[in-house]
Amino acid sequence: MKFIADMMLGRLARWLRLYGYDTRYGVEDDDEIISIAKKEGRIILTRDFELVKKARKLGIDAIYVESNSIEEQMAQLMKAGIKFGELFPEGARCPKCNGIIVKVKKEEVKGKVPEKIYRMYDEFYVCTNCGQIYWPGRQWEEMLKMDRKFKANKP
DSSP, X not given: OEEXXXXXXXXHHHHHHHTTOEEEEOOOOHHHHHHHHHHHTEEXXXXXXXXXXXXXXXXXXXXXXXXXXXXXXXXXXXXXXXXOOSOSSXXXXXXXXXXXXXXXXXXXGTTTSOHHHHHHOSOEEEETTTOOEEOSSHHHHHHHXXXXXXXXXXX
């Protein structure tokens, strides 16, 4: 399952990527969103009901995202049947660029992360597209808390 999220859903796009969903984001023009969705077999996610109607007339799957709240957005997608398994890092995509994240040996990030981080952690992941490096630090713990909150909120 692949998505394209409109410009109003950047936070949702990042979370979908963390759950491993190939999610395009950053396209501003509605016609271009429709064209990409059709060409690449993506489901459109939008807060624009007119875009949903236009897409559906063309036979393209589209979901009208009802809320601005990330918790409510995730609950709506779960209710629609979208599955959210393990969160980051195994199988995740980069929240910044949508590239695939892979585990790397600690030695591969030496000199690329602060020395303190290198000493503190043994587990590192890198985006194969943009090179962003991830490790199980404070932000990781915050993401796991949000994951539990999303799943507890499940409809």
